[in-house]
Structure formats: C-alpha cells, structure tokens
Amino acid sequence: MIDKILPSAEAALADIPDGATIMIGGFGDAGMPAALINALIAQGASGLTIVNNNAGNADAGLAALIKAKKVRKILCSFPRQTDSWHFDKAYRAGEIELELVPQGTLAERIRAAGAGVGAFFTPTAYGTRLAEGKETRRIGNRDYVLEYPIHADYALIKADRADRWGNLTYRKTARNFAPIMAAAASCTIVQVRETVELGAIDPETVVTPGIFVKRIVKH
Amino acid sequence: MNKLDRNQMAARVARDFPDGAYVNLGIGLPTLVADHLPKGREIIVHSENGVLGIGPRPAPGQEDGDLTNAGKEPVTLLTGGSYFHHADSFGMIRGKHLDFAVLGAFQVSIAGDLANWHTGGADAIPAVGGAMDLAVGAKQVLVMMEHLTKAGESKLVERCTYPLTGARCVNRIYTDLAVIDVKPDGLHVVETVEGLSFEELQRLSGVPLKRLATAA
Numbered sequence: 001m002i003d004k005i006l007p008s009a010e011a012a013l014a015d016i017p018d019g020a021t022i023m024i025g026g027f028g029d030a031g032m033p034a035a036l037i038n039a040l041i042a043q044g045a046s047g048l049t050i051v052n053n054n055a056g057n058a059d060a061g062l063a064a065l066i067k068a069k070k071v072r073k074i075l076c077s078f079p080r081q082t083d084s085w086h087f088d089k090a091y092r093a094g095e096i097e098l099e100l101v102p103q104g105t106l107a108e109r110i111r112a113a114g115a116g117v118g119a120f121f122t123p124t125a126y127g128t129r130l131a132e133g134k135e136t137r138r139i140g141n142r143d144y145v146l147e148y149p150i151h152a153d154y155a156l157i158k159a160d161r162a163d164r165w166g167n168l169t170y171r172k173t174a175r176n177f178a179p180i181m182a183a184a185a186s187c188t189i190v191q192v193r194e195t196v197e198l199g200a201i202d203p204e205t206v207v208t209p210g211i212f213v214k215r216i217v218k219h
Numbered sequence: 220m221n222k223l224d225r226n227q228m229a230a231r232v233a234r235d236f237p238d239g240a241y242v243n244l245g246i247g248l249p250t251l252v253a254d255h256l257p258k259g260r261e262i263i264v265h266s267e268n269g270v271l272g273i274g275p276r277p278a279p280g281q282e283d284g285d286l287t288n289a290g291k292e293p294v295t296l297l298t299g300g301s302y303f304h305h306a307d308s309f310g311m312i313r314g315k316h317l318d319f320a321v322l323g324a325f326q327v328s329i330a331g332d333l334a335n336w337h338t339g340g341a342d343a344i345p346a347v348g349g350a351m352d353l354a355v356g357a358k359q360v361l362v363m364m365e366h367l368t369k370a371g372e373s374k375l376v377e378r379c380t381y382p383l384t385g386a387r388c389v390n391r392i393y394t395d396l397a398v399i400d401v402k403p404d405g406l407h408v409v410e411t412v413e414g415l416s417f418e419e420l421q422r423l424s425g426v427p428l429k430r431l432a433t434a435a
Contacts, residue, residue: 027268027305028291029284053305057291080346091344100345103267104309104352111306123355124313127386129337130347172302173268174285179304207304 003164005195005216009039012189012215016040016154019072021049023110023150023181024062025157028054031174032061033158033191035219040156041065047072051110051150053103053177055079055087066090075150077103102130105147107180113149114183114212122147155185159208162192163199166213167206175207182212189215220414223395230255232321232363232393236262242319243267243312243353246290249321249363263297265317267349269308272300289349312349312356320357322350324364324389326379329426331389331401333362334381347384354385366394366423373425375399375406396420400431407431 006012013036016022022040026032041064050071055078056063065071067086074096079087090096101109102124112120121144125131135146157178159168168190170178182188195218223231229251236242238260244252253273256262264273266288273288274295282293311317326334333354336347354360364374375392391409392399397420398409407429411420421428 028287030268030287030291031285078346078348080344088344092342098344100347102347102351103305103349104313104356107305107309122313125351126355128351128383130351170302172283172285172296173266173270173287175302175304176268177305180306 004166004210004213005162005164005218009035009191009217009219010043012036012217013039013043016043016045018045019047020045020153021051021151023051023152023155023177023185025155025176025178025181026052026061027173027176028057029061030172031158031170031176031178033156034061036156036189036191036217037061037065041068041070046070049073049075051075051152051181053077053106054081055084055098057081058083059086063087066096069095071096073097073099075099075101075106077101077106100130106150107177109147109150110177110180110184113151114180117149119146119148121145150184152181152185153187155181155188156191157181157188158191160192161194161196161201162190162213162216163196163201163210164216165198166190166210166216167201168192168208168213169201169205170207179208182208187214188212189217191217191219194218220396220419221412223412225251226255228363228393228395231398232361233257236260236319238262240318241265241271241316242321243317243357245320245322245350245353246348247323249323250288250290250292252321252363265308265311266294267305267308267312269303269305270294270296270300271303272297274300309349309352312352315356315358317357319359319361320353321361321363322353324362324374325381326374326376327362327364327389327392327401328376328379329405331387332379333360333384333389334379335384337382339382350384354388359390360385360388362389362392364392364394366396373423375424375426377426396423399428405429
C-alpha cells in the first residue's frame with residue numbers, strides 16, 4: 001500500500017544532507033512551507049543551495065534559514081526587498097552566493113528540469129547583463145538566450161489538500177512555484193493543511209499528481 | 220503647467236485600455252492604474268505570481284494571505300478569475316498573450332531601450348523579478364514614470380546609462396508631463412499636459428522629440 005503521509009516534519013526531512021540543493025515554494029508568505037523550513041533549521045543541514053523566488057522576508061521562514069547561516073548559495077529573481085535584511089547582511093558579508101535569474105526564466109528552468117528538457121531558448125534578458133556569457137541564437141526574427149534546467153535534490157512545498165498517493169490541490173495564489181518544483185526535485189516533501197481519503201479529491205481538480213510527491217506532512 | 224500627480228498619471232494610462240484587454244501592472248507606480256480602470260469596460264488584470272482577474276483591494280479585515288499580487292499585497296479575485304502556476308504565468312507573458320504591460324523606469328532611450336531593474340551601483344543588491352520577461356513578452360510595453368529625476372535630469376536619454384531590462388521594447392511612455400510614442404524613427408509626442416508647449420517639453424527632455432501629426 002502506498003502511504004506517503006509521515007507523522008512529522010522531522011521524519012520527513014531527516015535524510016537531507018549538508019550541501020543539498022533544495023527548492024522552497026512560495027512567493028513571499030503565500031505558499032511558503034513554514035513548518036518544513038523550521039524543521040530544516042532544526043535538522044541542521046548546512047551549506048545548502050536554495051531555489052526560491054526571493055531571499056527571505058522579515059525574520060521567519062527562508063529568512064530564518066539564512067540567518068542561521070545554513071545557506072551557501074541562492075538562486076532567485078528578487079532578493080532585495082524592504083524586509084530582506086538577513087539576506088542583505090549575509091550577501092554584503094560575502095557569506096552567500098547569489099545567482100540572479102529573471103523570474104520567468106527561473107520558472108521555466110524549473111519546469112524544464114521536471115519535464116526532462118535539456119535546455120531551451122528564451123527571449124528574456126537578451127541584450128542585458130543577465131545574458132552575458134550565455135549562448136544566444138537568432139530564430140526567425142528574434143534573438144534568444146540558451147538557458148539550462150535547474151534540478152534539485154529536494155523540494156519543500158506547501159499545498160492545501162493531499163491524499164495518501166500524494167495528489168495535491170492548492171489554495172489561490174499560494175500555488176505559485178509548487179507544481180513545477182514538485183516535478184523538478186528528486187524528493188518532494190509537502191506540507192498540507194489537510195489530508196483526505198483517497199478519492200476525496202476529484203481527479204479533474206488534481207493540480208499536482210502524486211507521481212511528483214514523495215512525502216506528506218500535515219501541519 | 221499642470222503636471223499630473225500619480226493618480227492622474229494612472230488614470231491617463233488606464234484610459235487607453237480597451238474593453239477586453241489583458242494587462243499586467245508592474246510593482247509600484249503602475250499598480251495604481253488598477254484603481255482607475257474605466258467603468259463599463261471589462262479589463263482583466265494579470266499578476267506574475269499566478270492570477271488572472273484581480274479585483275479591487277480587499278476591505279480591511281478581509282485580506283487573505285493566499286491571495287496576493289506580484290507586489291505581495293493582498294488582492295481580491297473577480298468572478299471569472301483564475302489561478303495557475305508560475306511557469307504557466309510566465310508562459311502567458313513570454314508567449315505574447317498579454318495586451319499591455321505597464322512598467323516603471325529609471326530611463327528609456329530614444330530607441331525604446333528600458334532600464335528599470337538595477338542602478339548598476341557596485342554595492343547595490345540587484346533584483347530583477349519579472350521585469351525582463353514583461354519587457355520582451357507583452358504585445359505593448361507601456362512605461363509610466365516621472366519625466367525628470369529628483370535632480371531634474373530627463374529620464375528620456377540617448378542611451379541608457381543604467382543596465383538594460385530590455386532592448387527596443389518600449390512602445391509608449393506616460394509621464395507627468397506628456398504621452399510619447401516610441402517609433403522606429405524616434406520619439407513622437409502624442410500629447411502634453413495643459414500649459415506645457417512642445418518646445419518647453421523638448422527643452423526639458425534633452426533628446427530629440429517629434430510632433431505627432433495629430434498632436435496639438
């Protein structure tokens with residue numbers, strides 16, 4: 001019998017090693033898996049590479065992970081915000097490496113990883129410093145930049161409901177990066193508001209099919 | 220002259236959206252446009268984080284942390300609205316499905332190059348978000364900005380000195396002084412605010428401007 005539902009976040013995160021690449025869902029607080037991030041800080045893995053749209057807001061969640069000095073590198077589109085003080089401090093101190101990626105390119109690189117695409121050409125950033133050193137090609141009458149997928153060892157995401165097979169639904173704009181991160185990571189761990197019986201989620205409304213999910217924690 | 224304030228600029232931009240338009244409003248000044256959408260037209264507001272059909276701001280106490288815009292501000296959803304994931308959201312942008320994107324700017328060049336993400340300062344922490352995707356992806360890229368910097372320098376320039384967001388991507392510029400179209404042969408003034416002559420706008424702008432045939 002398949003049962004991906006685990007008793008605690010601690011159990012779900014126990015095997016994450018130092019140096020892992022971890023995608024963390026969420027756009028600001030919407031969709032941020034706070035319970036999983038707190039458990040990750042407690043678990044103690046360090047030297048992490050983190051993929052998220054931002055670099056932490058205020059003092060909780062990803063910001064707390066950065067404050068705890070667990071992050072070696074971050075891939076994101078928008079690190080600098082009025083409340084990104086923990087990132088700003090670590091970045092200025094040279095303690096954290098930043099790979100700045102345009103938001104749509106970040107999303108598509110994640111999707112490419114989950115979809116088995118080896119690379120893709122995008123018009124975004126052509127002619128800007130974020131495309132410097134990258135391969136380009138003129139296709140038709142437009143110029144494109146070659147971009148590669150971003151794979152991860154783990155994805156930590158938040159969903160609304162899950163069944164024991166790992167089928168997921170989300171709530172409003174909290175969905176954001178979660179479905180594509182779920183597909184791009186070798187091991188996807190989901191924090192959900194509610195677990196339901198198999199069959200309780202209408203198959204027509206499943207957003208992330210269970211094949212992309214390894215572990216589920218209700219929180 | 221009667222310089223436009225921020226709300227008047229927003230209303231001026233909104234006036235150009237036809238019924239049925241799909242629009243993305245950038246963070247900051249462009250977000251104000253949502254408060255001035257012309258009544259009687261159905262205009263669908265997209266936000267990068269994965270929503271189409273953003274409605275008015277929620278009433279105090281009615282905010283939902285799971286329903287926000289790209290500026291992470293609480294919003295509401297219109298009847299008929301929809302949610303989708305980030306890759307689909309940017310597919311809509313890059314795939315030329317949005318009719319208009321309204322973006323702020325540090326500088327716009329006479330060729331329509333846009334600089335709005337980075338001052339280029341050595342100690343500045345860069346942040347780009349979805350600006351580069353919107354700059355290449357929307358059918359029409361509209362810039363909304365003050366005409367002059369706080370130091371009184373024109374934000375219309377021969378060549379951008381700040382790092383580019385996109386090359387030759389801007390279609391129209393709305394400032395507190397004028398509406399200007401970017402065409403292959405340069406900048407065409409569509410209109411100026413009351414009490415501002417073309418000649419005075421030309422002097423303030425510091426780059427060559429053309430009179431649109433229909434402009435006063």
